[in-house]
Amino acid sequence: MESIKDLVSEKKEEMFSPAVNLCSFVSSSAYDTAWLALIPDPARPGQPLFRQCLEWIMEEQKEEGFWGEGGSIECLPASLACMVALQTWEVGPCNVGRGLAFVHANVEKLLREEDGAFPRWFCIVFPAMVELAQAKGLNVLPDGLTDVVASIFHQRERFLEMEASSCEAYHPPLLAYLEALPPSYGHIGHEIILQNQNKDGSLFQSPSATAHAFMVTGNEGFKLYLESMVQRCGHGGVPPFYPVDEELIKLSIVDRLERLGLSEHFSEEIEDVLFHVYMNWTVQEEEEDKKERSTLVPIHLYKDSLAFRLLRMHGYRVSPRRFCWFLQHEDITSYIEENYNCLLSTLLNVYRATEVTFLGENELEEARSFSRTLLERGLTMKMRRIIEHQLALPWLARLDHLEHRDSIEGSKSNDYLWMGKACHYRISCLNDDKLLQLAMENYTLRQSIFKNELEEVTRYIETLDDNHISKVVIGGTGPLVSWPSPPYLGLAFKSLFARLVPGK
Incomplete structure (x- = not known):
């Protein structure tokens, strides 16, 4: 009981204290954090603007070598983006090597598991990260994947052409993927980007798109949004959306x-x-x-x-x-x-x-x-x-x-x-x-209480005679319930009786 009380007090302080930073509850996005790590400092172009994001990438690589969530295609764009950030600033060669080893060993399995049914977001983001990684001199795709990768690139072009479809408005708009849009999509001028800037300074509340928008335009509003987010999150990683709800x-x-x-x-x-x-x-x-x-x-x-x-x-x-x-x-x-x-x-x-x-x-x-x-x-x-x-x-x-x-x-x-x-x-x-x-401790405690109650009921049932029919009178109103003598029915009745008539 004391252990439960201590844990309850601790979790109340962590989750419901007025001083708690709810932004810290949202898991960081390795993909978006990598894009912030790519931003050069305007005052010192040879240094990253958000060094804490770069450090987060080096610290948060999983033991297997990937970033993000393993077991699905979700980790592929995140891992590629993180390796690009490290390669850009020429840091973490061991991290990059482990990342490449993971991609080479798993990319084919992860891609073929989708059986060609790749979601829209992946068809937009993954090709862009492959192109960016290759531009940085990273050989990220092993031999034997030409057909699968070509299919993904083809689907990207199809999605870009379908921008004006009837349901497009309910997807994140293509400008929310600004950092991943290929040259074939056409030139996106500063004016168009700034027209879509939110009141909070972001581009569709997307850290990665806003990071790229700042690198393209140098707009101070984008920079203030990014700085505010990094400061609020406090640990180097940033969420996939900001501000959080x-x-x-x-x-x-x-x-x-x-x-x-x-x-x-x-x-x-x-x-x-x-x-x-x-x-x-x-x-x-x-x-x-x-x-x-x-x-x-x-x-x-x-x-x-x-x-x-x-x-x-x-x-x-x-x-x-x-x-x-x-x-x-x-x-x-x-x-x-x-x-x-x-x-x-x-x-x-x-x-x-x-x-x-x-x-x-x-x-x-x-x-x-x-x-x-x-x-x-x-x-x-x-x-x-x-x-x-x-x-x-x-x-x-x-x-x-x-x-x-x-x-x-x-x-x-x-x-x-x-x-x-x-x-x-x-x-x-x-x-x-x-x-x-x-x-688990709370469940175990309840289980022990239920076990003790069941033992009490069992002892009570054992005191009953061997009659095949038992009648129980509640409140003097006459026979209310009768059941054959099998114990499980007696158990059921006793439980109900104990709830209806405490102390009986």
Whole structure:
């Protein structure tokens, strides 16, 4: 018990203290950090502007030799970008050597596993990183990959030509990939870049695109954005998006605590988060900034469905329209259907939100059917286990204690929220080792309590006579329940009896 109390106090301080830097909870993007490391200092062109980013790259290389997340094509552009940054400043030759060894040993397997179905972001970013690495004298592609690589380059050209398609607005726009656009796309002048600069100084809130925009234009607004981000993050690595949505981080923490069975230890903190989210919802205007909504549909839908479910589960009156808005836009639903493989975590959140449906809420029924259909298509992908579990067992038929155990055991199998521009958006504290330790100790404690209760019930059952029919009277109202003598029915009744009549 003391260990649990100490861990609870420690995690409360780390996750809910007013002084906590929520930006530090978002896992760093090796790809974006590499682009900041490439920026030369205007005052000293022979030195990097953000040396801490370069140091982060050298420190955060995985033991196997890659950067980013291993086991998928996601690590390839990140690893190439990091090697380019190190090669540019002529540092970390051992890191570069290990990186090249990993790429040579794994690139063919990772690419062929996709069976030619490469996502849009990869077809834009990977060819650009290959070209950049080769320009720096790095031989990153082994022999025997000509057909696969040529296919990816061909798909890049096709995506660039399809920029004006009907659903294009719901992807990150091509200018958000400014650093990866090839010369064949055409010259992008300073004026066009500056026209797309956000009020916060960024280019579509993308650190990598903003880094390249600053190197091209020298605009002071881009520089101030990058400096502010590096200072706020504090450890050298930068997130895939900035600024981060702090409200979404808090909601994700609440959801994680509940799934791990820890909500009882953080009840005040959870209620405080949900109250503030609800107050923001009630004062928020219905129409959001069109440009922001159009380029961040997955993020909006993920957050809205998560907030809806948590608020409704905690007794708040919220309308399904707060997250079913996507059903009213045919172009958005078409975009989701065409790109469902990159949106599985968002679709899973939508499906979970529809579990708290009241009679007559047709929008929720429609959202449930829509999300279930697309999730069933995703059963062959990375999230197979969690999707199968979600679809197979109705929410009301689940046992909380077993759900908590399942979340603990599967904590590393689905640690991301959604796919960003070049990597998945992850919140590192959701799978923090101490949080998982707390969850396991709390689960073990509960298990011991249940075991003791079961032993008490068993002893009680053993005191009963051998009659085949037993009758129990509650409150003097006459026979309420009768059951045959098999012990498991007696156990079930005794558990219910103990809850209804404490002390009996």
